[in-house]
Amino acid sequence: MASEAPTGPAGSGPATVGDVLTLDVGAPVHGGHCLARHDGRVVFVRHALPGERVRAVLTEVRRKGYWRADAIEVLTASPDRVDSVWSAAGPGGVGGGELAHVSLPGQLVWKRDVITDALRRIGRLDADHPALAGLSVERVPGDLERGGLHSRSRIELVADGEGRAGMHRYRSHEVLALTDMPFAAEPIAAANLFGRTWRPGATIQAVAPSDGEVLILVDGEPLRGGRRNVRERVHLADGREFAYRVAGGGFWQVHLEAARTLVGAVLEAAAVGPGAGVWDLYSGAGLFTVPLAGEVGPDGRVDAVEGDPRAIADARRNVHGLDQAVLHGGDVAAVLAEHNGHSGAAGAAPDAVAGPARGPAPHADVVVLDPPRAGAGAAVMDAVLAAGPDRIVYVACDPAALARDVAHARERGHELVSLRAFDLFPHTHHVECVAVLTPTTLG
């Protein structure tokens, strides 16, 4: 049973999980929490908003570190507070809907503030850095009309001990059964995932591709047998269209509008023309590789590096007929380290799977990189800088990792010259950035 702990500066005794505190909530921080303090100690509070006063139950207590808490009662509400669009993701519920109690405009402000904070604190950008000055998080088409719901072409569920589809409780392995998943695209919502039983413990993946029927994989196997891949089509605003084969359980941008939005933003940021040399790192099934190969044309070259063999197999098919696209399978750091100091022709990059040369070309005019949440890291960033690009286009799903890599590049003579951010995960803390870095010695 929760107990009210004193909120004064002294004499509160050892705090324990379940204690309830009154907290004045401060700025949002990366991960979907807001910052508060209790007796000088940092408390990361979920389900709250900046400026609110809340009663919050402690969910994690570190003797010498920070605490975590869930807001369970709002004493003074922010104007951005709304009724949660997904109560199952509320206090004590599943993870993945940590901004469901925030208005859609408020979510954009929240995410902008988190990006700005990360780039100032971790990236060491000045408060008035031009890339931050005009930053606003862009909403993608359809989200306002749908209230930020039904935008995901992919969801993953887990069956509980009774075979009911659900998701993990936040920061727990416990599965909570659900009756729906309001972020799933309509074709997935219509697939009756919650109206049947599954093998207890099974992982259920549902994919609604832009071209074709919903695919359901249970522990990686197609529910009804047959195909494991889906077809995706990406239509750009200028009328161009690209087609892809993608492994059902493999990586593809999740929001219905994400692939189109990011390809458009990357092509604009990369600004490559015929004959250019491009590296496309963490290239997946070739979402950027295919259009970049079109931009550089037959006289250019796109070296794509990807570690997942399924994605590389799909990419090989997706770049069919584009001889200027050269695929390299393997860990990005290993492929680039192997290449370092070798010419493309003489290098021995691990598992070069297509094209005339065995390693990425030693020089790149533009490097596009789209790493996983952990970011690229120092070794990859050093290899990117060593390729001497005029532009680095960094697609980031984690503002803190982006900020670390930006700091590394800035210490080595590159500057962040533009930054866009897209809300591709409404009602969650996630946000996608497209950053451009250029050498300070240029121009």
Ligand SMILES: C[S@@+](CC[C@H](N)C(=O)[O-])C[C@H]1O[C@@H](n2cnc3c(N)ncnc32)[C@H](O)[C@@H]1O
């Ligand atoms: C965020 S996804 C981007 C994929 C692609 N750019 C897209 O937008 O569809 C990151 C990709 O990096 C790959 N990856 C993750 N870590 C890697 C590593 N160390 N080396 C090579 N590829 C890696 C994953 O398999 C995944 O395909």
